[in-house]
Structures are given as C-alpha cells and as structure tokens.
Amino acid sequence: MSLALNLFTILSVSIGAFFFLAGTVGLLRFPDPLTRLHALTKADNLGLGLVVMGLLPQVQWPLGTMKLLAVWLFVLLAGTTVSQLMARAARREGPDA
Amino acid sequence: MTLALAVDFGLALLVLAVAGWTIAVRDTFAAVIGFVAYGLLLALIWVRLAAPDVALTEAAIGSGLTGLLLLGAAARLRAIETPATAPGTALRWVAGGLCVLVAAGLAALVLWLPDPAPTLAPMAVAHLPATGLGNPVTGVLVAYRAIDTLLEAVVLLPALIGVWSLASDRCWGGAPILRYPRQDGALTLLAQVLPPFGIILGIYLCWNGADEPGGAFQGGAVLAAMWALILLAGLADAPPVSRRWLRVLLVAGSAVFLAVGLAGIWIAEAFLAYPAGYAKPLILIIEVVLTLSVAVALGLLIAGPPAEDPT
Structure with a gap:
C-alpha cells in the first residue's frame, strides 16, 4: 500500500513538474501577453494541482492535508485574480486596443 | 552532493542572478518587480537557514510591503521620469571598485570568523524561562533588546509623517486615496474573500509570536496588506488622517511600550525591564497594541499622502 502511494506521489509530482516546465517554456516563447498568460495558467492550475495531489498521501491527516489544500486554494485565488488584472491591462494597452 | 545542497546552491545562484538583474535593468518598474522577487527568494533562503522568524519578516515587510511602497513610488514617478543615462566610465570604475572593496571586506570577515563563531544564543535560551516566552527570537526582541524594538516601532511614525508631508496644502488632514482606477x-x-483569512492569519502571527515564529511586525504587516487590498478594490475608503482615533491608534503601540518601559524603572530594576513574574502578560499587552499600531501605520504608508479635500 505504501509503495503504491509513493509511486502515486512520484508520478503525480512529476507530471505536475512537467506542466510547470511547459508553462515556463510557453511564458518565454509565446509572442504576446495574452498567450503568455494562457501558458502560465497551465503551470498554476494543472501543475500546482498535480503537485499538491501527489503530496497529499505523504502528509499527516488532518492538519497537513488541510494546510496543503489551503495553500492550493489560496494560490489558485491569487493567481486567477492577478491573471485577470494583467489580461485586462494588456487588452487596454495592447496594440489592437 | 546531496539533493538539499543542490537546491541550496541553485537558490543562491538564483538570488545572485535576480540581484544582478535588478541592478542592471534600466526600467524603474522592472527593477521593483526584480526587487520583490529577490526578497521572496531571500525569504526562502532564510527558511533553509532555519531562521523562520527572519524569513517571515523578509517576506512580509522586506519584500511585500517595501515592494508595494516602491511600486507606488515608481507609478508616481512615471509621469516625470526621464530615461536613465549611462554614467561615465570613471564613475563606473569608482562604483565598481567600492563594491569590490565592500564585498571583499564582508568575505574576509566571514572567512576569518573564529570557529566556533562567538554567540550569545546559549545565554539567550538559558534565560528565556524568566520571560515566560517560548520563542528565543521574541525573547531577544521584546525582552533582552527591547530598546531596539521600541525604536523600530517609533521610527514608523516619522516615516508616516514624511509621507504625509507630501500632501498638498489643500488636502492636508484629508483622506489618502488608494484605489485601483x-x-x-x-x-x-x-478583496471580499481574502481579508477574513488574512485577518485570522495576522492575529495568529501576533498571538503565536510568544512561542513560535511570528510577532507584532509580521502580524501587523499581514493586517495592513488586507486593509490595503480592501482600499485598492474600493470596498472601503481610508479615513481622513486628521481623525483623533486614527492618531491615537498610531501612537498607542509606542506609547504603551514606552509606558511599560518607564514603569520598569520603579517596579523592576531598569528602563524597559519587566518585574519578575509579570513579564509574559506585559509582553503580550505590548505585542497586541503594537500589532494594531504597526498595522495602521503600515496601511497608511501604503495608502500614501492625503489626496482628498478634508471638507
């Protein structure tokens, strides 16, 4: 059981790290602010979600679990808000605005 | 090389790179963003050095709050800023030479430290039970070196007066305006969802400071950030700076600290000394009032000079 959980952690965190890598590559390579934000949300949402999910079996129930979930929710909330603000600013000041 | 060492090495390189970029970049706004990232990385390094108290302060005040103040300054300067001109060769050489001297001096000091380095840590821990505290850092801050903390609390007020003095005559005594346009x-x-959690966190940091990492300044910074967020979203307005209750709140922390300190001359044996047995409750009272004062002062610092006609 513990082996299966460890395998699950390794797999989930690795996939999460892959999404972070993909998001960062997109951030560096994409041509304009809106597509760059689009790339970043992949890292934020999928990457962080997978990393947190992978770490859940490794922490103590219930405090550790709740802490991880709280971190996940707060990062989601902050990331989403900042993306919205940046996207609107970019659209206002963008070349085709 | 172990994995932890590799992570530390990477962190150190990253901090150096971000620091270099912050200095080299010409755009003020970009430099401020670099500074904030630098502060957050530095906080991670303090965590790795097992100094969570310093990490909390660095993240909340060094990076977050100072970053906000610098962002505000950059936004104000944007209208009148001229593009920076490259300094002359001679000036560059002098600046570079002085930087090398400072770095070499610091490196020499660190390398020539006696082994083991001189430390007061064992003494600080040995006398901690007398204060009733569990966190030696808080013990140093509010008991052994209380005078430093008192001055830190007081210095916020001149800083705030400095910001207020930027107000135009017409707006003097009015309310600062911090609102996303x-x-x-x-x-x-x-701004509706986050503050309840932030306020709990701020109170927790203040309350927990006695036994765990945290304290008045960290808690106050979190509370101030929540206030700034509410102001920024336009959910509430900042009060006019001429309000009596506001000014009482601002000086309350320093005043209580000073009063307890002065009382120490008679009821204990020295200025800022606590009478035996009453150290913990007195420290707690100081911390609570100080947190409130720090939160209000930091929030008003972020809000900027009065910009609204008081009438």
Missing part, C-alpha cells in the same frame, strides 16, 4: 470584478472578489 477601474472597477474590476476579479479584484473586488479577492
């Missing part, structure tokens, strides 16, 4: 649903939602 456009109504924005996302920002409003964040």
Whole structure:
C-alpha cells in the first residue's frame, strides 16, 4: 500500500513538474501577453494541482492535508485574480486596443 | 552532493542572478518587480537557514510591503521620469571598485570568523524561562533588546509623517486615496474573500509570536496588506488622517511600550525591564497594541499622502 502511494506521489509530482516546465517554456516563447498568460495558467492550475495531489498521501491527516489544500486554494485565488488584472491591462494597452 | 545542497546552491545562484538583474535593468518598474522577487527568494533562503522568524519578516515587510511602497513610488514617478543615462566610465570604475572593496571586506570577515563563531544564543535560551516566552527570537526582541524594538516601532511614525508631508496644502488632514482606477470584478472578489483569512492569519502571527515564529511586525504587516487590498478594490475608503482615533491608534503601540518601559524603572530594576513574574502578560499587552499600531501605520504608508479635500 505504501509503495503504491509513493509511486502515486512520484508520478503525480512529476507530471505536475512537467506542466510547470511547459508553462515556463510557453511564458518565454509565446509572442504576446495574452498567450503568455494562457501558458502560465497551465503551470498554476494543472501543475500546482498535480503537485499538491501527489503530496497529499505523504502528509499527516488532518492538519497537513488541510494546510496543503489551503495553500492550493489560496494560490489558485491569487493567481486567477492577478491573471485577470494583467489580461485586462494588456487588452487596454495592447496594440489592437 | 546531496539533493538539499543542490537546491541550496541553485537558490543562491538564483538570488545572485535576480540581484544582478535588478541592478542592471534600466526600467524603474522592472527593477521593483526584480526587487520583490529577490526578497521572496531571500525569504526562502532564510527558511533553509532555519531562521523562520527572519524569513517571515523578509517576506512580509522586506519584500511585500517595501515592494508595494516602491511600486507606488515608481507609478508616481512615471509621469516625470526621464530615461536613465549611462554614467561615465570613471564613475563606473569608482562604483565598481567600492563594491569590490565592500564585498571583499564582508568575505574576509566571514572567512576569518573564529570557529566556533562567538554567540550569545546559549545565554539567550538559558534565560528565556524568566520571560515566560517560548520563542528565543521574541525573547531577544521584546525582552533582552527591547530598546531596539521600541525604536523600530517609533521610527514608523516619522516615516508616516514624511509621507504625509507630501500632501498638498489643500488636502492636508484629508483622506489618502488608494484605489485601483477601474472597477474590476476579479479584484473586488479577492478583496471580499481574502481579508477574513488574512485577518485570522495576522492575529495568529501576533498571538503565536510568544512561542513560535511570528510577532507584532509580521502580524501587523499581514493586517495592513488586507486593509490595503480592501482600499485598492474600493470596498472601503481610508479615513481622513486628521481623525483623533486614527492618531491615537498610531501612537498607542509606542506609547504603551514606552509606558511599560518607564514603569520598569520603579517596579523592576531598569528602563524597559519587566518585574519578575509579570513579564509574559506585559509582553503580550505590548505585542497586541503594537500589532494594531504597526498595522495602521503600515496601511497608511501604503495608502500614501492625503489626496482628498478634508471638507
């Protein structure tokens, strides 16, 4: 059981790290602010979600679990808000605005 | 090389790179963003050095709050800023030479430290039970070196007066305006959802400072950030700076600290000394009032000079 959980952690965190890598590559390579934000949300949402999910079996129930979930929710909330603000600013000041 | 060492090495390189970029970049706004990232990385390094108290302060005040103040300054300067001109060769050489001297001096000091380095840590821990505290850092801050903390609390007030003095005559005594120029649903939602959690966290940091990492300044910074968020979203307005209750709140922390310190001359044996047995409750009272004062002062620092006609 513990082996299966460890395998699950390794797999989930690795996939999460892959999404972070993909998001960062997109951030560096994409041509304009809106597509760059689009790339970043992949890292934020999928990457962080997978990393947190992978770490859940490794922490103590219930405090550790709740802490991880709280971190996940707060990062989601902050990331989403900042993306919205940046996207609107970019659209206002963008070349085709 | 172990994995932890590799992570530390990477962190150190990253901090150096971000620091170099912050200095080299010409755009003020970009430099401020670099400074904030630098502060957050530095906080991670303090965590790795097992100094969570310093990490909390660095993240909350060094990076977050100072970053906000610098962002505000950059936004104000944007209208009148001229593009920076490259300094002359001679000036560059002098600046570079002085930097090398400072770095070499610091490196020499660190390398020539006696082994083991001189430390007061064992003494600080040995006398901690007398204060009733569990966190030696808080013990140093409010008991052994209380005078430093008192001055830190007091210095916020001249800083705030400095910011207020930028107000125009017409607006003197009025309310500062810190509001995102456009109504924005996302920002409003964040300012409605986050503050309840932030306020709990701020109180927790203050209360927990006695036994665990945390304290008045960290807690106050979190509370101030929540206030700034609410102001920014336009959910509430800052009070006019001439309000009596506001000024009482601002000086309350320093005043209580000073009063307890002065009382120490008679009821204990020295200025800022606590009478035996009453150290813990007195420290707690100081911390609570100080947190409130720090939160209000930091919030008003972020809000900027009065910009609204008081009438």
